[in-house]
Amino acid sequence: MPQGLPEALLRALDKLLQEHARLTTELQDPALSADHRRARGALERRAALEPIAAAAARARSLERESDELESAVRSGDAELAELARQDLVRVGAELAAAQAEVRRRVISGDDDRVGSVILEVRAGAGGDEAGLWAADLLGVYQKLALRRGWAVEPLEVSAEASVGGVRSAVVAVRGVGAWSALSLEAGVHSVKRVPATEAQGRVHTSTASVAVLPEPQEVDVRIDWARDVQEHVTTSQGPGGQNVNKVATAVQLHHRPSGIVIRMQESKSQQDNRQRARRLLLARLSELERRRAHAERSAARSAQIGGGDRAEKVRTYRYKDGIVADERLPDEYPLRDVLEGNLDRLHGALLELRAADRLGAL
The missing domain is CATH 3.30.70.1660 (Alpha-Beta Plaits)
Incomplete structure:
Protein backbone atom coordinates (compact mmCIF):
# COMPACT_ATOMS: atom_id res chain seq x y z
CA MET A 1 0.00 0.00 0.00
CA PRO A 2 1.48 3.39 -0.97
CA GLN A 3 2.42 5.59 1.98
CA GLY A 4 2.34 9.37 2.39
CA LEU A 5 -1.40 9.61 1.66
CA PRO A 6 -4.29 10.60 3.97
CA GLU A 7 -5.68 7.69 5.99
CA ALA A 8 -9.19 8.04 4.53
CA LEU A 9 -7.76 7.93 1.03
CA LEU A 10 -5.66 4.86 1.87
CA ARG A 11 -8.78 3.05 3.10
CA ALA A 12 -10.60 3.92 -0.12
CA LEU A 13 -7.60 2.74 -2.17
CA ASP A 14 -7.48 -0.56 -0.30
CA LYS A 15 -11.15 -1.25 -1.13
CA LEU A 16 -10.58 -0.48 -4.81
CA LEU A 17 -7.50 -2.73 -5.01
CA GLN A 18 -9.40 -5.57 -3.33
CA GLU A 19 -12.21 -5.13 -5.85
CA HIS A 20 -9.70 -5.20 -8.72
CA ALA A 21 -8.19 -8.44 -7.40
CA ARG A 22 -11.63 -10.02 -6.95
CA LEU A 23 -12.72 -9.12 -10.49
CA THR A 24 -9.47 -10.46 -11.92
CA THR A 25 -10.18 -13.80 -10.22
CA GLU A 26 -13.83 -13.82 -11.33
CA LEU A 27 -12.91 -13.19 -14.95
CA GLN A 28 -10.74 -16.31 -14.93
CA ASP A 29 -13.81 -18.42 -14.12
CA PRO A 30 -15.10 -20.09 -17.35
CA ALA A 31 -18.64 -20.11 -15.92
CA LEU A 32 -18.76 -16.32 -16.10
CA SER A 33 -18.71 -16.37 -19.91
CA ALA A 34 -22.22 -17.86 -19.89
CA ASP A 35 -23.59 -14.71 -18.25
CA HIS A 36 -22.81 -12.14 -20.95
CA ARG A 37 -24.26 -9.15 -19.12
CA ARG A 38 -22.39 -9.91 -15.90
CA ALA A 39 -19.19 -10.65 -17.80
CA ARG A 40 -19.38 -7.35 -19.68
CA GLY A 41 -19.99 -5.47 -16.45
CA ALA A 42 -17.01 -7.17 -14.79
CA LEU A 43 -14.73 -6.43 -17.75
CA GLU A 44 -15.76 -2.77 -17.87
CA ARG A 45 -15.36 -2.34 -14.12
CA ARG A 46 -11.92 -3.97 -14.07
CA ALA A 47 -10.86 -1.81 -17.02
CA ALA A 48 -11.92 1.24 -15.01
CA LEU A 49 -9.87 0.03 -12.02
CA GLU A 50 -6.74 -0.82 -14.03
CA PRO A 51 -5.33 2.75 -13.95
CA ILE A 52 -5.76 2.85 -10.16
CA ALA A 53 -4.00 -0.49 -9.70
CA ALA A 54 -1.19 0.57 -12.05
CA ALA A 55 -0.73 3.92 -10.29
CA ALA A 56 -0.63 2.22 -6.88
CA ALA A 57 1.91 -0.34 -8.14
CA ARG A 58 4.17 2.41 -9.46
CA ALA A 59 3.96 4.33 -6.19
CA ARG A 60 4.89 1.18 -4.23
CA SER A 61 7.83 0.51 -6.55
CA LEU A 62 9.15 4.05 -6.12
CA GLU A 63 8.74 3.83 -2.35
CA ARG A 64 10.88 0.68 -2.29
CA GLU A 65 13.48 2.36 -4.49
CA SER A 66 13.48 5.39 -2.19
CA ASP A 67 13.98 3.16 0.88
CA GLU A 68 16.92 1.40 -0.79
CA LEU A 69 18.54 4.72 -1.71
CA GLU A 70 18.14 6.04 1.83
CA SER A 71 19.84 2.89 3.12
CA ALA A 72 22.70 3.52 0.68
CA VAL A 73 23.06 7.09 1.98
CA ARG A 74 23.48 5.68 5.50
CA SER A 75 25.84 2.91 4.39
CA GLY A 76 29.06 4.72 5.29
CA ASP A 77 30.43 4.44 1.75
CA ALA A 78 30.99 8.11 0.78
CA GLU A 79 30.98 7.54 -2.98
CA LEU A 80 27.89 5.30 -2.87
CA ALA A 81 26.13 7.75 -0.56
CA GLU A 82 26.72 10.67 -2.94
CA LEU A 83 25.31 8.74 -5.91
CA ALA A 84 22.32 7.70 -3.80
CA ARG A 85 21.64 11.31 -2.78
CA GLN A 86 21.53 12.35 -6.44
CA ASP A 87 19.13 9.54 -7.29
CA LEU A 88 16.96 10.39 -4.28
CA VAL A 89 16.18 13.79 -5.77
CA ARG A 90 14.88 12.18 -8.95
CA VAL A 91 13.01 9.38 -7.19
CA GLY A 92 11.49 11.82 -4.71
CA ALA A 93 10.02 13.90 -7.52
CA GLU A 94 8.72 10.80 -9.31
CA LEU A 95 7.23 9.47 -6.06
CA ALA A 96 5.41 12.74 -5.38
CA ALA A 97 3.96 12.64 -8.89
CA ALA A 98 2.95 8.99 -8.47
CA GLN A 99 1.23 9.70 -5.15
CA ALA A 100 -0.63 12.61 -6.73
CA GLU A 101 -1.77 10.28 -9.52
CA VAL A 102 -2.98 7.71 -6.98
CA ARG A 103 -4.87 10.43 -5.13
CA ARG A 104 -6.51 11.66 -8.34
CA ARG A 105 -7.42 8.14 -9.47
CA VAL A 106 -8.94 7.14 -6.13
CA ILE A 107 -10.99 10.31 -5.86
CA SER A 108 -12.45 9.75 -9.33
CA GLY A 109 -12.85 5.99 -8.81
CA ASP A 110 -16.64 6.06 -8.34
CA ASP A 111 -17.00 8.05 -11.55
CA ASP A 112 -15.41 5.24 -13.53
CA ARG A 113 -17.94 2.79 -12.07
CA VAL A 114 -20.56 4.28 -14.44
CA GLU A 215 -27.60 5.00 -17.01
CA PRO A 216 -28.35 2.31 -14.44
CA GLN A 217 -28.68 -1.37 -15.08
CA GLU A 218 -32.33 -2.33 -14.72
CA VAL A 219 -31.51 -4.26 -11.54
CA ASP A 220 -30.29 -1.00 -9.94
CA VAL A 221 -33.77 0.56 -10.05
CA ARG A 222 -36.82 -1.53 -9.27
CA ILE A 223 -40.05 -0.59 -11.01
CA ASP A 224 -43.38 -2.39 -10.96
CA TRP A 225 -44.09 -1.71 -14.62
CA ALA A 226 -47.67 -2.99 -14.46
CA ARG A 227 -48.67 -1.04 -11.34
CA ASP A 228 -46.51 2.09 -11.36
CA VAL A 229 -46.21 2.94 -15.07
CA GLN A 230 -49.03 4.04 -17.36
CA GLU A 231 -48.24 3.60 -21.06
CA HIS A 232 -49.79 5.45 -23.99
CA VAL A 233 -49.10 4.49 -27.60
CA THR A 234 -49.76 7.15 -30.25
CA THR A 235 -48.71 8.16 -33.74
CA SER A 236 -45.48 10.15 -34.06
CA GLN A 237 -45.69 13.93 -34.34
CA GLY A 238 -43.70 16.38 -36.46
CA PRO A 239 -42.28 19.76 -35.42
CA GLY A 240 -45.66 21.47 -35.68
CA GLY A 241 -47.51 18.79 -33.76
CA GLN A 242 -49.02 17.11 -36.80
CA ASN A 243 -49.09 13.33 -37.09
CA VAL A 244 -46.35 12.13 -39.43
CA ASN A 245 -47.43 8.52 -39.89
CA LYS A 246 -50.55 6.41 -39.51
CA VAL A 247 -48.98 3.66 -37.41
CA ALA A 248 -48.96 4.05 -33.63
CA THR A 249 -45.23 3.80 -32.86
CA ALA A 250 -44.65 6.65 -30.36
CA VAL A 251 -44.58 5.55 -26.72
CA GLN A 252 -45.27 7.73 -23.69
CA LEU A 253 -44.63 6.47 -20.17
CA HIS A 254 -46.04 8.09 -17.02
CA HIS A 255 -44.39 6.95 -13.78
CA ARG A 256 -47.17 7.55 -11.26
CA PRO A 257 -45.13 7.64 -8.00
CA SER A 258 -42.70 10.31 -9.26
CA GLY A 259 -44.82 12.06 -11.90
CA ILE A 260 -42.05 11.64 -14.51
CA VAL A 261 -43.30 11.50 -18.11
CA ILE A 262 -41.13 10.14 -20.94
CA ARG A 263 -42.07 10.22 -24.64
CA MET A 264 -40.10 8.48 -27.38
CA GLN A 265 -40.86 8.52 -31.11
CA GLU A 266 -37.44 8.51 -32.79
CA SER A 267 -37.67 4.92 -34.03
CA LYS A 268 -40.20 3.56 -36.51
CA SER A 269 -40.54 0.56 -34.21
CA GLN A 270 -42.91 0.76 -31.25
CA GLN A 271 -40.82 -1.81 -29.37
CA ASP A 272 -37.62 0.20 -29.86
CA ASN A 273 -39.33 3.35 -28.62
CA ARG A 274 -40.68 1.47 -25.59
CA GLN A 275 -37.20 0.17 -24.69
CA ARG A 276 -35.65 3.63 -25.11
CA ALA A 277 -38.35 5.26 -23.00
CA ARG A 278 -37.80 2.69 -20.26
CA ARG A 279 -34.04 3.30 -20.30
CA LEU A 280 -34.52 7.05 -19.90
CA LEU A 281 -37.10 6.55 -17.14
CA LEU A 282 -34.71 4.27 -15.25
CA ALA A 283 -31.95 6.87 -15.57
CA ARG A 284 -34.13 9.69 -14.26
CA LEU A 285 -35.40 7.62 -11.34
CA SER A 286 -31.84 6.63 -10.52
CA GLU A 287 -30.83 10.29 -10.51
CA LEU A 288 -33.69 11.13 -8.12
CA GLU A 289 -32.43 8.48 -5.72
CA ARG A 290 -28.82 9.64 -6.05
CA ARG A 291 -29.82 13.22 -5.34
CA ARG A 292 -31.85 12.19 -2.29
CA ALA A 293 -28.98 10.14 -0.86
CA HIS A 294 -26.47 12.87 -1.68
CA ALA A 295 -28.56 15.50 0.11
CA GLU A 296 -28.82 13.30 3.18
CA ARG A 297 -25.04 12.83 3.32
CA SER A 298 -24.31 16.54 3.10
CA ALA A 299 -27.09 19.10 3.03
CA ALA A 300 -24.53 21.87 2.59
CA ARG A 301 -23.31 20.55 -0.75
CA SER A 302 -25.04 20.66 -4.12
CA ALA A 303 -27.37 17.79 -4.95
CA GLN A 304 -26.13 17.67 -8.56
Whole structure:
Protein backbone atom coordinates (compact mmCIF):
# COMPACT_ATOMS: atom_id res chain seq x y z
CA MET A 1 0.00 0.00 0.00
CA PRO A 2 1.48 3.39 -0.97
CA GLN A 3 2.42 5.59 1.98
CA GLY A 4 2.34 9.37 2.39
CA LEU A 5 -1.40 9.61 1.66
CA PRO A 6 -4.29 10.60 3.97
CA GLU A 7 -5.68 7.69 5.99
CA ALA A 8 -9.19 8.04 4.53
CA LEU A 9 -7.76 7.93 1.03
CA LEU A 10 -5.66 4.86 1.87
CA ARG A 11 -8.78 3.05 3.10
CA ALA A 12 -10.60 3.92 -0.12
CA LEU A 13 -7.60 2.74 -2.17
CA ASP A 14 -7.48 -0.56 -0.30
CA LYS A 15 -11.15 -1.25 -1.13
CA LEU A 16 -10.58 -0.48 -4.81
CA LEU A 17 -7.50 -2.73 -5.01
CA GLN A 18 -9.40 -5.57 -3.33
CA GLU A 19 -12.21 -5.13 -5.85
CA HIS A 20 -9.70 -5.20 -8.72
CA ALA A 21 -8.19 -8.44 -7.40
CA ARG A 22 -11.63 -10.02 -6.95
CA LEU A 23 -12.72 -9.12 -10.49
CA THR A 24 -9.47 -10.46 -11.92
CA THR A 25 -10.18 -13.80 -10.22
CA GLU A 26 -13.83 -13.82 -11.33
CA LEU A 27 -12.91 -13.19 -14.95
CA GLN A 28 -10.74 -16.31 -14.93
CA ASP A 29 -13.81 -18.42 -14.12
CA PRO A 30 -15.10 -20.09 -17.35
CA ALA A 31 -18.64 -20.11 -15.92
CA LEU A 32 -18.76 -16.32 -16.10
CA SER A 33 -18.71 -16.37 -19.91
CA ALA A 34 -22.22 -17.86 -19.89
CA ASP A 35 -23.59 -14.71 -18.25
CA HIS A 36 -22.81 -12.14 -20.95
CA ARG A 37 -24.26 -9.15 -19.12
CA ARG A 38 -22.39 -9.91 -15.90
CA ALA A 39 -19.19 -10.65 -17.80
CA ARG A 40 -19.38 -7.35 -19.68
CA GLY A 41 -19.99 -5.47 -16.45
CA ALA A 42 -17.01 -7.17 -14.79
CA LEU A 43 -14.73 -6.43 -17.75
CA GLU A 44 -15.76 -2.77 -17.87
CA ARG A 45 -15.36 -2.34 -14.12
CA ARG A 46 -11.92 -3.97 -14.07
CA ALA A 47 -10.86 -1.81 -17.02
CA ALA A 48 -11.92 1.24 -15.01
CA LEU A 49 -9.87 0.03 -12.02
CA GLU A 50 -6.74 -0.82 -14.03
CA PRO A 51 -5.33 2.75 -13.95
CA ILE A 52 -5.76 2.85 -10.16
CA ALA A 53 -4.00 -0.49 -9.70
CA ALA A 54 -1.19 0.57 -12.05
CA ALA A 55 -0.73 3.92 -10.29
CA ALA A 56 -0.63 2.22 -6.88
CA ALA A 57 1.91 -0.34 -8.14
CA ARG A 58 4.17 2.41 -9.46
CA ALA A 59 3.96 4.33 -6.19
CA ARG A 60 4.89 1.18 -4.23
CA SER A 61 7.83 0.51 -6.55
CA LEU A 62 9.15 4.05 -6.12
CA GLU A 63 8.74 3.83 -2.35
CA ARG A 64 10.88 0.68 -2.29
CA GLU A 65 13.48 2.36 -4.49
CA SER A 66 13.48 5.39 -2.19
CA ASP A 67 13.98 3.16 0.88
CA GLU A 68 16.92 1.40 -0.79
CA LEU A 69 18.54 4.72 -1.71
CA GLU A 70 18.14 6.04 1.83
CA SER A 71 19.84 2.89 3.12
CA ALA A 72 22.70 3.52 0.68
CA VAL A 73 23.06 7.09 1.98
CA ARG A 74 23.48 5.68 5.50
CA SER A 75 25.84 2.91 4.39
CA GLY A 76 29.06 4.72 5.29
CA ASP A 77 30.43 4.44 1.75
CA ALA A 78 30.99 8.11 0.78
CA GLU A 79 30.98 7.54 -2.98
CA LEU A 80 27.89 5.30 -2.87
CA ALA A 81 26.13 7.75 -0.56
CA GLU A 82 26.72 10.67 -2.94
CA LEU A 83 25.31 8.74 -5.91
CA ALA A 84 22.32 7.70 -3.80
CA ARG A 85 21.64 11.31 -2.78
CA GLN A 86 21.53 12.35 -6.44
CA ASP A 87 19.13 9.54 -7.29
CA LEU A 88 16.96 10.39 -4.28
CA VAL A 89 16.18 13.79 -5.77
CA ARG A 90 14.88 12.18 -8.95
CA VAL A 91 13.01 9.38 -7.19
CA GLY A 92 11.49 11.82 -4.71
CA ALA A 93 10.02 13.90 -7.52
CA GLU A 94 8.72 10.80 -9.31
CA LEU A 95 7.23 9.47 -6.06
CA ALA A 96 5.41 12.74 -5.38
CA ALA A 97 3.96 12.64 -8.89
CA ALA A 98 2.95 8.99 -8.47
CA GLN A 99 1.23 9.70 -5.15
CA ALA A 100 -0.63 12.61 -6.73
CA GLU A 101 -1.77 10.28 -9.52
CA VAL A 102 -2.98 7.71 -6.98
CA ARG A 103 -4.87 10.43 -5.13
CA ARG A 104 -6.51 11.66 -8.34
CA ARG A 105 -7.42 8.14 -9.47
CA VAL A 106 -8.94 7.14 -6.13
CA ILE A 107 -10.99 10.31 -5.86
CA SER A 108 -12.45 9.75 -9.33
CA GLY A 109 -12.85 5.99 -8.81
CA ASP A 110 -16.64 6.06 -8.34
CA ASP A 111 -17.00 8.05 -11.55
CA ASP A 112 -15.41 5.24 -13.53
CA ARG A 113 -17.94 2.79 -12.07
CA VAL A 114 -20.56 4.28 -14.44
CA GLY A 115 -20.28 2.48 -17.77
CA SER A 116 -22.95 4.37 -19.69
CA VAL A 117 -24.57 7.79 -19.40
CA ILE A 118 -27.66 9.49 -20.78
CA LEU A 119 -26.81 12.90 -22.25
CA GLU A 120 -29.63 15.39 -22.87
CA VAL A 121 -29.16 18.65 -24.80
CA ARG A 122 -32.12 21.03 -24.96
CA ALA A 123 -32.53 24.39 -26.68
CA GLY A 124 -33.14 27.23 -24.24
CA ALA A 125 -33.65 30.96 -24.69
CA GLY A 126 -33.02 32.41 -28.13
CA GLY A 127 -35.63 31.06 -30.54
CA ASP A 128 -34.34 29.41 -33.72
CA GLU A 129 -30.74 30.31 -32.82
CA ALA A 130 -31.08 28.34 -29.57
CA GLY A 131 -32.00 25.28 -31.63
CA LEU A 132 -28.96 25.79 -33.86
CA TRP A 133 -26.77 26.20 -30.78
CA ALA A 134 -28.17 23.01 -29.23
CA ALA A 135 -27.28 21.16 -32.45
CA ASP A 136 -23.75 22.60 -32.39
CA LEU A 137 -23.31 21.63 -28.75
CA LEU A 138 -24.47 18.10 -29.47
CA GLY A 139 -21.86 18.02 -32.24
CA VAL A 140 -19.15 18.98 -29.74
CA TYR A 141 -20.00 15.96 -27.60
CA GLN A 142 -20.13 13.65 -30.61
CA LYS A 143 -16.62 14.79 -31.57
CA LEU A 144 -15.45 14.37 -27.98
CA ALA A 145 -16.83 10.82 -27.97
CA LEU A 146 -15.00 10.06 -31.22
CA ARG A 147 -11.73 11.32 -29.72
CA ARG A 148 -12.19 9.23 -26.57
CA GLY A 149 -13.38 6.08 -28.31
CA TRP A 150 -16.85 6.14 -26.73
CA ALA A 151 -19.92 4.65 -28.39
CA VAL A 152 -22.84 7.04 -28.99
CA GLU A 153 -26.40 5.79 -29.45
CA PRO A 154 -29.11 8.34 -30.39
CA LEU A 155 -32.27 7.74 -28.36
CA GLU A 156 -34.47 10.70 -29.28
CA VAL A 157 -33.80 13.77 -31.42
CA SER A 158 -36.48 16.43 -31.89
CA ALA A 159 -35.38 18.46 -34.90
CA GLU A 160 -36.24 22.02 -35.87
CA ALA A 161 -36.96 21.33 -39.52
CA SER A 162 -37.15 24.99 -40.56
CA VAL A 163 -33.59 25.98 -39.60
CA GLY A 164 -31.73 22.72 -39.08
CA GLY A 165 -31.39 22.94 -35.30
CA VAL A 166 -32.75 20.68 -32.57
CA ARG A 167 -35.29 21.35 -29.83
CA SER A 168 -33.88 18.48 -27.78
CA ALA A 169 -31.63 15.47 -28.19
CA VAL A 170 -31.13 12.46 -25.95
CA VAL A 171 -28.21 10.10 -26.57
CA ALA A 172 -26.59 7.25 -24.65
CA VAL A 173 -22.79 7.38 -24.37
CA ARG A 174 -20.84 4.29 -23.31
CA GLY A 175 -17.14 4.08 -22.50
CA VAL A 176 -14.54 4.31 -19.75
CA GLY A 177 -14.38 7.85 -18.41
CA ALA A 178 -17.61 8.99 -20.10
CA TRP A 179 -19.37 9.85 -16.84
CA SER A 180 -16.32 11.50 -15.30
CA ALA A 181 -15.93 13.82 -18.29
CA LEU A 182 -19.51 14.43 -19.38
CA SER A 183 -20.81 15.10 -15.87
CA LEU A 184 -18.64 18.23 -15.98
CA GLU A 185 -20.89 19.51 -18.79
CA ALA A 186 -24.15 19.59 -16.81
CA GLY A 187 -25.67 23.06 -16.75
CA VAL A 188 -26.60 25.95 -19.03
CA HIS A 189 -24.27 26.75 -21.93
CA SER A 190 -24.54 30.31 -23.27
CA VAL A 191 -23.34 31.41 -26.72
CA LYS A 192 -22.71 34.96 -27.95
CA ARG A 193 -22.50 35.08 -31.76
CA VAL A 194 -24.12 36.40 -34.92
CA PRO A 195 -26.79 33.82 -35.77
CA ALA A 196 -27.14 32.40 -39.27
CA THR A 197 -30.71 33.73 -39.13
CA GLU A 198 -29.56 37.33 -38.35
CA ALA A 199 -29.58 39.62 -41.41
CA GLN A 200 -28.21 42.74 -39.64
CA GLY A 201 -25.05 41.15 -38.27
CA ARG A 202 -25.99 41.71 -34.62
CA VAL A 203 -24.60 39.51 -31.85
CA HIS A 204 -27.27 37.49 -30.04
CA THR A 205 -27.11 35.52 -26.81
CA SER A 206 -28.71 32.08 -26.80
CA THR A 207 -28.62 29.15 -24.42
CA ALA A 208 -28.84 25.38 -24.35
CA SER A 209 -29.07 23.20 -21.26
CA VAL A 210 -27.20 19.96 -20.74
CA ALA A 211 -28.21 17.19 -18.34
CA VAL A 212 -26.05 14.13 -17.74
CA LEU A 213 -27.48 11.06 -16.01
CA PRO A 214 -25.75 7.77 -15.22
CA GLU A 215 -27.60 5.00 -17.01
CA PRO A 216 -28.35 2.31 -14.44
CA GLN A 217 -28.68 -1.37 -15.08
CA GLU A 218 -32.33 -2.33 -14.72
CA VAL A 219 -31.51 -4.26 -11.54
CA ASP A 220 -30.29 -1.00 -9.94
CA VAL A 221 -33.77 0.56 -10.05
CA ARG A 222 -36.82 -1.53 -9.27
CA ILE A 223 -40.05 -0.59 -11.01
CA ASP A 224 -43.38 -2.39 -10.96
CA TRP A 225 -44.09 -1.71 -14.62
CA ALA A 226 -47.67 -2.99 -14.46
CA ARG A 227 -48.67 -1.04 -11.34
CA ASP A 228 -46.51 2.09 -11.36
CA VAL A 229 -46.21 2.94 -15.07
CA GLN A 230 -49.03 4.04 -17.36
CA GLU A 231 -48.24 3.60 -21.06
CA HIS A 232 -49.79 5.45 -23.99
CA VAL A 233 -49.10 4.49 -27.60
CA THR A 234 -49.76 7.15 -30.25
CA THR A 235 -48.71 8.16 -33.74
CA SER A 236 -45.48 10.15 -34.06
CA GLN A 237 -45.69 13.93 -34.34
CA GLY A 238 -43.70 16.38 -36.46
CA PRO A 239 -42.28 19.76 -35.42
CA GLY A 240 -45.66 21.47 -35.68
CA GLY A 241 -47.51 18.79 -33.76
CA GLN A 242 -49.02 17.11 -36.80
CA ASN A 243 -49.09 13.33 -37.09
CA VAL A 244 -46.35 12.13 -39.43
CA ASN A 245 -47.43 8.52 -39.89
CA LYS A 246 -50.55 6.41 -39.51
CA VAL A 247 -48.98 3.66 -37.41
CA ALA A 248 -48.96 4.05 -33.63
CA THR A 249 -45.23 3.80 -32.86
CA ALA A 250 -44.65 6.65 -30.36
CA VAL A 251 -44.58 5.55 -26.72
CA GLN A 252 -45.27 7.73 -23.69
CA LEU A 253 -44.63 6.47 -20.17
CA HIS A 254 -46.04 8.09 -17.02
CA HIS A 255 -44.39 6.95 -13.78
CA ARG A 256 -47.17 7.55 -11.26
CA PRO A 257 -45.13 7.64 -8.00
CA SER A 258 -42.70 10.31 -9.26
CA GLY A 259 -44.82 12.06 -11.90
CA ILE A 260 -42.05 11.64 -14.51
CA VAL A 261 -43.30 11.50 -18.11
CA ILE A 262 -41.13 10.14 -20.94
CA ARG A 263 -42.07 10.22 -24.64
CA MET A 264 -40.10 8.48 -27.38
CA GLN A 265 -40.86 8.52 -31.11
CA GLU A 266 -37.44 8.51 -32.79
CA SER A 267 -37.67 4.92 -34.03
CA LYS A 268 -40.20 3.56 -36.51
CA SER A 269 -40.54 0.56 -34.21
CA GLN A 270 -42.91 0.76 -31.25
CA GLN A 271 -40.82 -1.81 -29.37
CA ASP A 272 -37.62 0.20 -29.86
CA ASN A 273 -39.33 3.35 -28.62
CA ARG A 274 -40.68 1.47 -25.59
CA GLN A 275 -37.20 0.17 -24.69
CA ARG A 276 -35.65 3.63 -25.11
CA ALA A 277 -38.35 5.26 -23.00
CA ARG A 278 -37.80 2.69 -20.26
CA ARG A 279 -34.04 3.30 -20.30
CA LEU A 280 -34.52 7.05 -19.90
CA LEU A 281 -37.10 6.55 -17.14
CA LEU A 282 -34.71 4.27 -15.25
CA ALA A 283 -31.95 6.87 -15.57
CA ARG A 284 -34.13 9.69 -14.26
CA LEU A 285 -35.40 7.62 -11.34
CA SER A 286 -31.84 6.63 -10.52
CA GLU A 287 -30.83 10.29 -10.51
CA LEU A 288 -33.69 11.13 -8.12
CA GLU A 289 -32.43 8.48 -5.72
CA ARG A 290 -28.82 9.64 -6.05
CA ARG A 291 -29.82 13.22 -5.34
CA ARG A 292 -31.85 12.19 -2.29
CA ALA A 293 -28.98 10.14 -0.86
CA HIS A 294 -26.47 12.87 -1.68
CA ALA A 295 -28.56 15.50 0.11
CA GLU A 296 -28.82 13.30 3.18
CA ARG A 297 -25.04 12.83 3.32
CA SER A 298 -24.31 16.54 3.10
CA ALA A 299 -27.09 19.10 3.03
CA ALA A 300 -24.53 21.87 2.59
CA ARG A 301 -23.31 20.55 -0.75
CA SER A 302 -25.04 20.66 -4.12
CA ALA A 303 -27.37 17.79 -4.95
CA GLN A 304 -26.13 17.67 -8.56
CA ILE A 305 -23.54 14.92 -8.86
CA GLY A 306 -20.22 16.35 -10.04
CA GLY A 307 -20.99 19.84 -8.74
CA GLY A 308 -23.19 22.68 -9.91
CA ASP A 309 -26.95 22.63 -10.25
CA ARG A 310 -28.00 21.94 -13.81
CA ALA A 311 -30.06 25.11 -13.89
CA GLU A 312 -27.04 27.37 -13.43
CA LYS A 313 -24.87 28.75 -16.23
CA VAL A 314 -21.60 26.87 -16.42
CA ARG A 315 -20.00 28.16 -19.62
CA THR A 316 -20.08 30.99 -22.18
CA TYR A 317 -18.85 30.65 -25.78
CA ARG A 318 -17.84 34.03 -27.25
CA TYR A 319 -17.41 33.68 -31.01
CA LYS A 320 -16.22 37.25 -31.63
CA ASP A 321 -13.33 36.83 -29.19
CA GLY A 322 -12.70 33.18 -30.09
CA ILE A 323 -12.75 32.09 -26.45
CA VAL A 324 -14.68 29.90 -24.05
CA ALA A 325 -15.09 31.01 -20.43
CA ASP A 326 -16.10 28.46 -17.80
CA GLU A 327 -17.77 29.95 -14.72
CA ARG A 328 -15.86 27.54 -12.45
CA LEU A 329 -12.38 28.37 -13.75
CA PRO A 330 -10.23 31.53 -13.91
CA ASP A 331 -8.70 30.80 -17.33
CA GLU A 332 -10.20 31.06 -20.81
CA TYR A 333 -9.89 28.43 -23.54
CA PRO A 334 -9.66 28.52 -27.36
CA LEU A 335 -13.12 28.31 -28.91
CA ARG A 336 -11.84 26.40 -31.95
CA ASP A 337 -10.43 23.59 -29.80
CA VAL A 338 -13.63 23.19 -27.81
CA LEU A 339 -15.87 23.15 -30.90
CA GLU A 340 -13.70 20.35 -32.31
CA GLY A 341 -14.33 18.27 -29.19
CA ASN A 342 -10.88 18.92 -27.72
CA LEU A 343 -11.85 19.53 -24.10
CA ASP A 344 -8.72 17.98 -22.57
CA ARG A 345 -7.31 21.16 -21.00
CA LEU A 346 -10.67 22.43 -19.83
CA HIS A 347 -11.72 19.09 -18.37
CA GLY A 348 -8.30 18.62 -16.78
CA ALA A 349 -8.70 21.86 -14.83
CA LEU A 350 -12.26 20.99 -13.81
CA LEU A 351 -11.22 17.52 -12.66
CA GLU A 352 -8.48 19.04 -10.49
CA LEU A 353 -11.10 21.31 -8.95
CA ARG A 354 -13.43 18.37 -8.35
CA ALA A 355 -10.61 16.29 -6.85
CA ALA A 356 -9.71 19.03 -4.36
CA ASP A 357 -13.35 19.32 -3.33
CA ARG A 358 -13.79 15.57 -2.88
CA LEU A 359 -10.51 15.17 -1.03
CA GLY A 360 -11.66 17.81 1.42
CA ALA A 361 -14.86 15.84 1.96
CA LEU A 362 -13.13 12.50 2.71
